[in-house]
Structures are given as structure tokens and as C-alpha cells.
Amino acid sequence: MLRSATAGFALLSSLSCSDADVDAPQPTPPVPAAAGESPEPAERDRALPKTARPELVAALEDDLTAVRHPADGGGRAWLESASAEDTGATAATPGRWTIVYAAGPLGIAEQGTLFFQVSPFWGWSTPQVNAPDRPGYTTVSSDAEGVTLSPRTLGPQLLAITVSGRALGPGERVHIVYGAGAGGAIADRYAEQGSRFWVAVDGDGDGVRQLIADSPAVTVRPGAPAVLLATLPTTAHPGQTITLRIAVLDHAGNAGVPVSGDITIVAPPAGLELPSTISLSPDASGQAGVTVTARTPGVYRLHVVGPGGLATETNPLEVSASAPRVLWGDLHGHSNFSDGTGLPDAYFQYARDVAALDVVALTDHDHWGMQFLDSHPALWGEIVEQTRQFHDPGRFVTLLGYEWTSWLYGHRHVLYFTDEGALHSSLDADTQTPAQLWAALRGQEAMTFAHHSAGGPIATDWSYAPDPVLEPLTEVVSVHGSSEAEDSPALIYSPVPRNFVRDALDRGYRFGFVGSGDSHDGHPGLAHLAAPTGGLAAILSEDLTRASILEALRARRVYATSGPRMLLRFSLSGARMGSTVSVDTLPPHPEVLVRAIGTAPLERIDIIQSGRPIESVPCDEALDFTMSHPISDLGAGSYVYVRVVQVDGGLAWSSPIYLE
Numbered sequence: 286m287l288r289s290a291t292a293g294f295a296l297l298s299s300l301s302c303s304d305a306d307v308d309a310p311q312p313t314p315p316v317p318a319a320a321g322e323s324p325e326p327a328e329r330d331r332a333l334p335k336t337a338r339p340e341l342v343a344a345l346e347d348d349l350t351a352v353r354h355p356a357d358g359g360g361r362a363w364l365e366s367a368s369a370e371d372t373g374a375t376a377a378t379p380g381r382w383t384i385v386y387a388a389g390p391l392g393i394a395e396q397g398t399l400f401f402q403v404s405p406f407w408g409w410s411t412p413q414v415n416a417p418d419r420p421g422y423t424t425v426s427s428d429a430e431g432v433t434l435s436p437r438t439l440g441p442q443l444l445a446i447t448v449s450g451r452a453l454g455p456g457e458r459v460h461i462v463y464g465a466g467a468g469g470a471i472a473d474r475y476a477e478q479g480s481r482f483w484v485a486v487d488g489d490g491d492g493v494r495q496l497i498a499d500s501p502a503v504t505v506r507p508g509a510p511a512v513l514l515a516t517l518p519t520t521a522h523p524g525q526t527i528t529l530r531i532a533v534l535d536h537a538g539n540a541g542v543p544v545s546g547d548i549t550i551v552a553p554p555a556g557l558e559l560p561s562t563i564s565l566s567p568d569a570s571g572q573a574g575v576t577v578t579a580r581t582p583g584v585y586r587l588h589v590v591g592p593g594g595l596a597t598e599t600n601p602l603e604v605s606a607s608a609p610r611v612l613w614g615d616l617h618g619h620s621n622f623s624d625g626t627g628l629p630d631a632y633f634q635y636a637r638d639v640a641a642l643d644v645v646a647l648t649d650h651d652h653w654g655m656q657f658l659d660s661h662p663a664l665w666g667e668i669v670e671q672t673r674q675f676h677d678p679g680r681f682v683t684l685l686g687y688e689w690t691s692w693l694y695g696h697r698h699v700l701y702f703t704d705e706g707a708l709h710s711s712l713d714a715d716t717q718t719p720a721q722l723w724a725a726l727r728g729q730e731a732m733t734f735a736h737h738s739a740g741g742p743i744a745t746d747w748s749y750a751p752d753p754v755l756e757p758l759t760e761v762v763s764v765h766g767s768s769e770a771e772d773s774p775a776l777i778y779s780p781v782p783r784n785f786v787r788d789a790l791d792r793g794y795r796f797g798f799v800g801s802g803d804s805h806d807g808h809p810g811l812a813h814l815a816a817p818t819g820g821l822a823a824i825l826s827e828d829l830t831r832a833s834i835l836e837a838l839r840a841r842r843v844y845a846t847s848g849p850r851m852l853l854r855f856s857l858s859g860a861r862m863g864s865t866v867s868v869d870t871l872p873p874h875p876e877v878l879v880r881a882i883g884t885a886p887l888e889r890i891d892i893i894q895s896g897r898p899i900e901s902v903p904c905d906e907a908l909d910f911t912m913s914h915p916i917s918d919l920g921a922g923s924y925v926y927v928r929v930v931q932v933d934g935g936l937a938w939s940s941p942i943y944l945e
Contacts, residue, residue, distance in 0.1 A: 334746040336781070337693040345652060345692075346712060349660075356397070356488020358495030359389025364482070364503065365460075374505045376476050376539055377408060379420065379469030384461040384482050384501060393453040396490035399446040401461050402483040405655075406624045406805060408474040412444035412463055422466030429457040475806045475815075476507040476539035477627035483655055496656070507539035510571065512814070513595035515587060516641040517602040519611040519823075519852050521579040529559065529599070530641035533571030533591060538806065538814035540639045542571040546592030556581035556604065565592070572638055579604040584882060584909060600850035601882045601908070612829060613850060614644030614822040616684065617698050617736060617760060617801035618809040622664050623654035623688075627807035629668050633675040633683060640810025643829055644822075646686040647672065647809075648698040651710045653690045659710035673704050678830045694719055695735055695745035697756075698801075702730040702831040719749040726755055730835060736760035736803060738786060739768035741779035747789050751796070758838055759796040761786050761845045761938055763803035763820040764812050769928070772898060774936060775818045775847060790924055790941065791896050797841030797863045797940035798926070800848075813848030818936075821846045823853070825861075840864075841940045849935035852882040855927050856942075857916065863940035868921055877925060880911045885933040892916075895923045906932055921945050 333339060364372040365383040374380050386399060393399060401423075403409035410421030414436045425436045425446050433450040446459065453459070463482070464470030473480060481502045487494035512534040518527045533544045548563040558578040565573055579602070587599045619625025620632045627635075629647055636645040647668060651659045658665045669685060676683040685701040691711040697719070699709070709716040709725045716722050722733065733756045738745035742765070751759075761769045766777035770787040786796065800820030802812030813819030825842040826833045837843065841863025844853050858875040860866045879890055886906035891898045892914060904910040916925060926941035 333693055334748070336695070336744045336746065338743065339693065341692045342712070349712070351493045353493060353495050354489040354491065356389065356391035356393065356486065357493060358486050358497055359391050359488050360387055360486060360497055361389070361499065362386045362482075362484040362497060362501055364501045372503055374472035374480070374503050376472060376505055376508050376535065376537060377474040378472055378508070379464065380472055381462065381464035381469050382482065382503065384463065384484070386459045386461065386484060388453045388455055388457050389486075389488075390455050391488055392455050392457070393448045393486060394489050395449055395452055397448050397452070398487040398490065398494065399448070399459060400485040400487070400494055401444045401446065401463070402485070403442045403463070404473060404480055404621070405442040407626065408471060409442055410464070410470040411438060411442050412470070413438045414444070417466040418468060419466065420468040421464065421470045422468065424462045424465040425459065427453070427457065427459045429453055432457070434459065473505050473626070474537050475626040476505045476535070476541060477621065477807055478504045478631060479621060479628050480505050481621070481655070507542045508535035508537070510534075510542045510544045510593055510595065511536040512538065513589065513591040513597045514639070514811075515589040515597050515599045516850070517577070517585075517587065517599045519600065519602060519613070519850055520608055521602060521604050523579055523582055523604055523606055525579050527577050527579060528641075529575040529577050529587070530638070531563065531573040531575060531589070531591075532639045533565070533595065534639070534814075538808045538811055540570065540572065540635055543567065544571045544592055545569075548573065549590045551588040551590060553587070554585050556583050557585055557587075582606065600884050601852055603852055603882065609825045610827050611852065612643040612824040612826055612834070613641075613810070614824055614834075615640070615642055615802050615804070615809045615820070616644070616646045616686070616700060616734065616799065616822055617648050617688075617763065617820075618646070618804040618812070619649050619688075620647060620807070622656070622658065622668065623649035625649070625805040625807065629671040632807060632809060633671060635807060636809040637675065637681045640808070642681075642810045644682045644684065644824065644834055645809050646684040646698070646700050648686040648688045648700075650688045650690045651708055652712050658687060658708055659712065665708050669705065680829065682829055682831055682834055684831070684834075689716075689722055689733070691717070692743060693717070693746075694749065695738060695743055697722070697733045697735050699726070700732045700734070702835045706731065719746070723752040723755050727752075731755065732758070732835070732838060734758055734760050734799070734801075736763060736801070737765040737768060737777060738789075739780050739784050740777040741765060744781045744784050747784065747792065747794075751794055753795070754839070757795070757797060757841055758799050758843065759786055759789070760801050760820065761798045762800040762818055762847050762936065764816040764818060765803060766818055767847070767936065769938060770893075773928070774930060775934065787893070787896060793922070795865070795943050797838070797843045798845040798938045799843050800845035811848070819848035821848060821850065843940055845938045847936040849884040849931065849937070851884055851929060851931070851935065851937045852880075853929060853937050853939055854878070854880040855939035857925055860942055862926070862942060865943045865945055868919060868944050871919065875916050875919060876913045877916055877927070878913045879927050881929045881937070882909045883929075883931050883935070885931045885935060888930045888932045891928040891930070892925070893928060894925050919944050
């Protein structure tokens with residue numbers, strides 16, 4: 286349910302900045318007690334896992350129940366500039382901004398405090414008052430006679446300004462010049478609209494503060510052109526018309542780069558019909574969609590050259606009359622409605638027009654960020670509306686979602702396959718545990734996914750046996766790294782021994798594998814551009830509708846990658862990935878069949894059987910590799926899957942095939 290509280294998020298600065306930073310190390314959680322298929326223990330008898338952070342939950346709950354004085358959150362603030370353009374910013378570039386605060390009707394009492402906070406999640410300079418020659422130097426002044434202002438930096442991105450001498454009266458102003466020194470203040474490295482300079486007020490000086498009603502915001506513009514991206518669908522039928530998506534980005538993957546000129550397809554293959562030159566107009570924001578007709582079966586890659594000598598190669602496209610269709614989804618990511626970058630509409634636009642995704646979900650946190658979804662119904666309502674507006678069956682599927690942010694049992698994102706869905710908060714008494722969450726969702730067209738389950742920022746409590754209908758999949762890789770197994774490349778940070786996804790399989794749980802970005806940079810589908818790993822879900826579905834996507838996900842017809850759009854086929858004696866097979870139906874000498882088509886040369890294919898790798902087959906840096914391998918010792922309870930490793934570090938995992 287949505288909480289009725291309206292208090293702003295005044296807690297973040299009192300927490301470690303690493304709580305909000307996906308790259309920061311976190312405390313290492315231990316192993317939860319084994320559960321297997323046994324009945325769930327009574328909640329009153331269940332001890333919290335040692336991974337839990339009850340002190341953080343207590344702090345969040347204390348903030349909810351704290352009594353706000355009528356002066357808390359009072360007043361208004363705005364950016365002062367000679368022109369609207371002056372208030373903007375360029376990604377990762379120094380600037381100077383003047384924020385004016387006018388006190389509300391109740392003013393700010395002596396020893397009350399005004400707080401200035403830039404986004405605490407990415408690259409803004411921390412406001413500081415001691416070093417004029419360093420980035421982030423900030424000056425604070427007021428024309429109110431008799432008022433003394435004492436600014437001090439409390440933590441990353443947060444400045445506190447204490448009032449003394451006398452109270453700051455109604456309408457009296459405070460001028461904050463952020464970036465006042467020679468080095469200015471460095472803007473966020475990710476472009477976005479609506480990047481707020483958050484202002485909060487502790488009006489009576491009791492240590493409890495609240496955000497003002499409308500903190501001022503700036504637009505962070507992208508940098509110079511640095512990356513050319515060209516994306517094809519992974520599969521097509523002969524005679525089918527598809528779209529080649531072109532995007533010019535800056536060094537951090539930001540879209541909207543001002544660029545114009547010609548895009549050239551070098552030596553277009555005869556099997557594809559498309560123009561050899563595409564012109565980018567100055568108002569196209571560096572983006573174009575090119576119509577391509579697939580004529581002849583085969584595997585194709587296009588070499589593309591753009592303005593300024595930028596060049597790239599597309600992902601592989603397989604044209605086949607019979608090959609199953611592959612759809613690409615990113616089912617987990619954030620906007621600045623919680624701890625990410627950009628507004629929801631920009632998130633969906635990037636997913637569709639830049640990353641060329643087929644399926645996407647925006648999953649902002651229920652209770653984390655500068656404002657909470659569970660305390661601000663209008664924010665959740667905007668996500669619902671934008672998800673509905675961008676949904677275009679047959680072309681682009683959007684899923685309504687949010688992240689159930691439990692610091693006790695691990696984070697899960699919740700997806701709905703309908704236009705409406707309730708936000709069940711991890712801090713509500715009736716949805717505080719995974720079992721309670723599943724009970725609230727049961728019978729609906731919904732799913733949950735555990736993520737970063739093997740380590741930081743908090744590991745999953747696998748003693749809760751996942752609901753087989755609501756949680757048939759798990760997120761095996763994201764920007765946090767791989768949670769597959771201890772022997773996986775690109776391992777998640779702060780990994781917990783025996784808490785990996787493969788360990789969960791050894792408990793008897795049955796999952797399909799997906800990757801998702803968990804992007805916080807406003808780049809769904811391309812989180813791996815700015816991080817060592819990202820994540821994508823490859824969904825085997827002929828139809829691009831919510832109903833068909835749900836059916837494929839529940840059937841585990843999926844595989845995961847760390848970002849690259851590899852094509853992966855995997856079967857066991859004809860049984861497809863994700864399926865459950867009776868041992869009695871297998872031939873006397875079963876074999877796994879694997880075909881991998883990489884976005885870069887392939888290093889090896891690892892075959893994993895029931896808890897351990899049994900074979901590592903070298904691919905000799907081929908781009909297209911097919912193999913079969915005999916499998917023995919298969920019995921009821923066994924499982925088999927493959928892991929593909931590219932020379933460039935890109936990874937893919939098939940969903941397992943289970944034996945009964």
C-alpha cells in the first residue's frame with residue numbers, strides 16, 4: 286500500500302554514501318540457513334539473516350515517524366541567472382550556480398538549519414566551504430541584518446547552513462553560490478533533465494528536517510560525440526523488414542548529442558537490403574532508424590562509420606526461416622524518482638530509441654532515494670502513466686515495476702504485466718518478508734526477481750524458497766557483477782560463500798536465468814557502457830506482447846548476458862533451455878547441443894552440471910561456434926546449463942534444463 290506520510294527524505298546524508306553507490310564495497314553477508322523444499326518456518330521463529338541491516342531499516346522507519354515542526358520544509362528556492370541557458374550544465378564539466386532561498390511564513394529559528402544537497406548518487410562535486418581553489422567551493426550569504434550563517438559540509442554532496450544571531454524571518458533570503466571558486470563545481474557525469482539541487486529545512490533546530498515543496502532543477506546536457514552505436518535485431522525471417530537503430534553518444538553513453546553528417550554502411554552485404562548512406566540532421570539528437578529488409582538466410586554484421594570518424598560494428602543478425610525469435614529486455618533500472626538519473630519518460634525513450642530494446646521495465650525503489658515512492662503517490666502515479674504511454678504492443682513492450690528494497694532479506698524487483706499494480710512497500714508491516722510479498726501478489730499477472738543475490742549491496746536470503754509461479758527466474762548478472770557461482774568471471778563485489786544462484790539450484794530451486802542492467806545512469810539496455818558489466822534478458826518469444834512475454838518468462842525460455850547481444854542456442858537431446866525433462870525420456874547417450882554467435886571472438890563454452898563445471902570447450906576465437914557434448918550421470922534432480930565467455934569478457938548463460 287502507499288504510505289500517507291508526506292515527509293521528504295531527510296535521512297540519506299546520515300547514512301554511508303556507499304549505501305547509495307552501486308560501485309562501493311558493502312559489508313559481507315554470511316550464509317543463510319538451508320531450507321530446501323521444507324515448509325517455511327513460522328515468522329516468529331525465523332532469525333534475521335546475518336546479511337540483514339536492521340539498523341538501516343530502523344533509521345528509515347524512524348524518519349517516517351519523526352515529528353515535523355510546521356517550519357520544517359518551509360520556504361521556496363530557485364536558480365538565479367541572467368538567462369535560462371545559464372542555469373544548465375554539461376556532463377562532467379565545471380559550472381557555477383546561484384540558488385536563492387526565501388524563508389517561509391514561519392522562518393527558520395536560531396540554531397535551525399538550511400540544507401543544500403546536490404544529487405548524492407553520481408558525480409556532482411560535494412559543496413565545501415574551506416578550499417576556494419578546489420571543485421565544489423560554495424559561498425553562503427544573506428542580506429538579513431543580524432543573521433549569521435555557519436555553513437559546514439556534513440558528508441558527500443551535503444552542506445548544512447546553521448542560522449544564529451537571530452531567526453531568519455519570513456521572506457528573508459539566503460544566497461548559495463555553488464562552484465564559486467576558480468574550479469567551479471563538477472556536474473554529474475550523466476545527462477538528464479530534472480537534476481535537482483535539493484533544499485531542506487529544519488525550521489526549529491531539533492535535528493529533524495524536511496525537503497521544501499519544489500527544489501530547483503537543472504538540465505545536464507551530454508558531452509561531445511564519442512561513441513557510435515548500431516543495433517540490429519538478433520533474429521529475422523527471410524523477407525522480413527526490420528530496423529537498424531543508430532545512435533551517437535558521448536563518452537559516458539549519454540544520448541542527445543548535437544551532431545550531424547552522414548552515416549555510412551561499409552560494403553552492405555547482398556543478403557540485406559538497406560541504404561548505404563544515412564544522413565543525420567542537426568535536430569535528430571544523433572539518432573536514426575534505418576529500414577532493412579532481410580533477403581537471404583545467414584548471419585550478418587554491419588560495419589558502420591559516422592561523423593568524425595566514429596565507427597562500430599553491429600551485433601550479429603541471424604536470418605532464418607525456422608530459428609526462434611529472440612527479444613531483448615532490460616527488466617531492472619532506475620530514474621531520479623529514486624537513486625538513478627533522469628525522468629521516467631527519458632528512461633523509456635532511451636530504451637526504445639537508443640538501446641533498441643524490445644521490452645523494458647523501470648523499477649525505482651519503494652523506499653530509497655531523496656523522495657520515497659511509498660510516501661509520494663504522485664511519483665508512483667507518474668511511473669504508471671509513463672509506462673502506459675510508452676507501451677506499444679508489437680513494437681515496444683513496457684512493464685510496470687518497482688524495487689522492493691528490503692535491507693533484511695535482499696532486494697527484489699516486482700513486475701506487473703498489466704497497466705495497473707499496487708506498490709507493496711518493504712517497510713509496510715504486511716509486506717516486510719518475501720513470503721508476505723508473494724502472498725500480496727498471488728493470483729495476479731506479476732513476477733518478482735531476486736538480484737545481486739550473492740553479495741553487495743545486500744545478499745538474498747535464500748532460506749525463503751522462491752514462489753514457483755511468481756519467481757521462476759533470477760537475475761544472474763547486472764552492474765553489480767555476476768551472482769552465478771564462485772567460479773564465474775566478473776564476480777559480484779562482497780560475494781558470500783555458498784549464497785550464489787548455483788547454490789540455490791543445489792537446494793532444489795528451479796530458476797531460469799536473466800540479466801538486467803540495474804542501471805542508475807539513465808541508460809537501460811546499455812548499462813555495460815559505463816560499468817564492467819551490465820545485463821540483458823534474451824526472451825524467446827514470437828510475439829511482442831505482455832501476455833507472450835509473461836508466458837515465455839514463466840516457461841523459463843530465456844537466457845542472460847552481461848550486456849552483449851550474443852545469440853545462444855542450447856538444448857539437451859532436443860529439450861529446450863529452461864524445460865524440465867523426465868530422465869526416462871532421454872536417449873541412452875544424451876548430448877547437449879550449443880550454438881553461440883558472439884559480438885566478439887568467443888573464448889570458451891563452460892558446461893555446468895549439477896553444481897560444478899564438467900567441461901570447458903575452447904572456441905579458438907571463432908565468432909560463430911557450434912558444439913555437441915555427451916552428458917552422463919543424469920538423474921532425477923540433476924540440471925545442466927552452459928556459460929559462454931567472449932575474449933572481451935562478455936558473458937552469456939543459458940537457463941538450465943532440469944531433470945526429474
